Amino acid sequence: MDVKMVLKLAFKGIIANKMRTFLTMLGIIIGVSAVIILVALAQGTTQSVTESIESMGTNLITVTITGRGTDTTLSYDEVMKFSEKEGVSGISPVVSGNVTAKYGNNSTSVSLEGVDSNYETVRNHSVQTGRFIKNLDVEYRNKIVILGTEVVDEIFNGINPVGKDLQINGTKFKVVGVLEKKGSSMGGSNDEKILTPISTAQRFLKSTGVKNFYIQAKSSDEVEIVENQTEISLLKKFENDDDSYRIFNQSEMLSTMDDVTKNMTLMLGGIAAISLLVGGIGIMNIMLVSVTERTKEIGIRKAIGAKRKDILNQFLLESAVISGLGGIVGILTGIGGSSLLTVLVGLNTSISITILIISFGFSLVVGVFFGMYPANKASKLEPVDALRFE
Amino acid sequence: MINLKDITKIYKTGKIEFKALKGVSLNVDKGDFLSIIGPSGSGKSTFMNIIGCLDVPTDGEYYFEDTDISKYSKNALAEIRNKKIGFIFQKFNLLTKLSAFENVELPLIYRGVDTKKRHKKVKKALENVGLYKHKDHKPTELSGGQQQRVAIARALVAKPPLILADEPTGNLDSKSEEEVMDIIKNLHRKGSTIVLITHDLEVAKNADRMISIKDGMIYDERMK
Ligand SMILES: Nc1ncnc2c1ncn2[C@@H]1O[C@H](COP(=O)(O)OP(=O)(O)OP(=O)(O)O)[C@@H](O)[C@H]1O
Numbered sequence A: 001m002d003v004k005m006v007l008k009l010a011f012k013g014i015i016a017n018k019m020r021t022f023l024t025m026l027g028i029i030i031g032v033s034a035v036i037i038l039v040a041l042a043q044g045t046t047q048s049v050t051e052s053i054e055s056m057g058t059n060l061i062t063v064t065i066t067g068r069g070t071d072t073t074l075s076y077d078e079v080m081k082f083s084e085k086e087g088v089s090g091i092s093p094v095v096s097g098n099v100t101a102k103y104g105n106n107s108t109s110v111s112l113e114g115v116d117s118n119y120e121t122v123r124n125h126s127v128q129t130g131r132f133i134k135n136l137d138v139e140y141r142n143k144i145v146i147l148g149t150e151v152v153d154e155i156f157n158g159i160n161p162v163g164k165d166l167q168i169n170g171t172k173f174k175v176v177g178v179l180e181k182k183g184s185s186m187g188g189s190n191d192e193k194i195l196t197p198i199s200t201a202q203r204f205l206k207s208t209g210v211k212n213f214y215i216q217a218k219s220s221d222e223v224e225i226v227e228n229q230t231e232i233s234l235l236k237k238f239e240n241d242d243d244s245y246r247i248f249n250q251s252e253m254l255s256t257m258d259d260v261t262k263n264m265t266l267m268l269g270g271i272a273a274i275s276l277l278v279g280g281i282g283i284m285n286i287m288l289v290s291v292t293e294r295t296k297e298i299g300i301r302k303a304i305g306a307k308r309k310d311i312l313n314q315f316l317l318e319s320a321v322i323s324g325l326g327g328i329v330g331i332l333t334g335i336g337g338s339s340l341l342t343v344l345v346g347l348n349t350s351i352s353i354t355i356l357i358i359s360f361g362f363s364l365v366v367g368v369f370f371g372m373y374p375a376n377k378a379s380k381l382e383p384v385d386a387l388r389f390e
Numbered sequence B: 001m002i003n004l005k006d007i008t009k010i011y012k013t014g015k016i017e018f019k020a021l022k023g024v025s026l027n028v029d030k031g032d033f034l035s036i037i038g039p040s041g042s043g044k045s046t047f048m049n050i051i052g053c054l055d056v057p058t059d060g061e062y063y064f065e066d067t068d069i070s071k072y073s074k075n076a077l078a079e080i081r082n083k084k085i086g087f088i089f090q091k092f093n094l095l096t097k098l099s100a101f102e103n104v105e106l107p108l109i110y111r112g113v114d115t116k117k118r119h120k121k122v123k124k125a126l127e128n129v130g131l132y133k134h135k136d137h138k139p140t141e142l143s144g145g146q147q148q149r150v151a152i153a154r155a156l157v158a159k160p161p162l163i164l165a166d167e168p169t170g171n172l173d174s175k176s177e178e179e180v181m182d183i184i185k186n187l188h189r190k191g192s193t194i195v196l197i198t199h200d201l202e203v204a205k206n207a208d209r210m211i212s213i214k215d216g217m218i219y220d221e222r223m224k
């Protein structure tokens, strides 16, 4: 018997019981769409976090000094010495403190970061309007600031801040630029900060020491070398106390992140897959009912020459078609649901072709697997017994 | 054509055994028109199920076209049913969800006949029973007589050498009965071998040979 005919018969069986078929499919639909939505959520989150880590700059090493005894910072010159080390392409020291920024009647509490011109390339964060901090600004301790976008939104009410004067803790600073919007990363928002020349910050915040600095390696291969060298220097400086500083390597962060999100994807996908299995049991249930109901039909088919294989194929195909159609509807629902989540709730979602193929394939497998038992039962009926059935 | 020797059939219900056929022998030649008559419960349907390869005897030998098929597998028996035998049942046994056309088409599908040939044969078979214009009707949309004619079309569409009819007129009024019997007689005239089971003597008299069964045994045989 040819495949086209078997398919036709399967569809006929399905159409004859529209409502029941739909309810059976519902299990598969929910299962498949749950798999797709949950995995899309997990992958979307991974992607956005990865992007924000990467947006911090490439081949980046972050050093935070916690200190030992009274020695809680490095001096600017000490930090700049790292740039002479092998494999280092840039150093960006940061002196920071919390300040209140005020423009007109609006004020906000925000972090002020003193940086130099290297910050722009090392952190890969430049201005969208105006200009960045120049070496001359550092030399002359110019009272200029560059604002993060959230600061602009909070206190400038749509006015272009470039060229305006901003009061920081009562002192007047000139706004010379606005930073590009970055979104938030592990360390909180990248847009809720004010940059100023490092020399200005040292004087203004009355702290000359550097607690934070960024080192950029020339290439990803050199990140580890640079990290080791940095570690050696810092150990020497803090007398072998490795609690007095912390070194983050961006790629380590990424791979940790990767592990976490992989587990999350697996877990969410697994939970959803269980609901697919439940859907499969629903198919088995309905197909068993269907076999009983259609005993007479099976008897007639056998009487006119259907072989075991023909009946087996018919029922298997019916459950495969039910689960396959359910899979297709589930995929559409999943795609729709994910984009709704993105549009309405603002969650990050990302759908890959792989997960679509996997979930569709899985639903087919579920249909065939759970259809096997009822189909086998149907195919084994004796023609006389089946014919006598009313 | 078929040759049954000493066929017995024992039904087991729990521990109780019931001997429905007690050693029946029968020989049917090609082109024969044979009727089997007997009271209810005498074993007629049991016998026909065995002749039709729907069931296997408990004991005895069954030669179909000179081959012993008593030990055939279920698949091999399905093939014999498909290629060699056309069934007409008392209760029509049409598939209610399929149209008349599709019902008649079914044996050809299981036989693997390609679409074009299949449609041609179905059309011819339906025309033979005068129902081609009803081809798209579901069985429920046809009268009993029409349903039985569709069933006959299904039985003969694949041109099987043997046609088995178990009380084909049992559920029909006298006019439909006449129509159905005319078709069957016509089939015989064209060379089909026919075994007709009935408890109605008038119907049985249409056949050339008449065999009487009682309590699972043949006790009389007469020629027309
Ligand atoms: N599957 C079965 N299990 C047990 N007993 C059976 C079975 N099938 C038939 N019988 C018994 O076998 C005997 C013969 O049954 P069969 O159906 O062959 O009779 P019949 O001659 O066709 O009767 P009717 O004219 O009423 O159709 C009956 O007594 C019946 O009860």
Ligand SMILES: [Mg+2]
Pocket (backbone or CB within 6 Å): B044, B045, B046
């Ligand atoms: Mg009977």
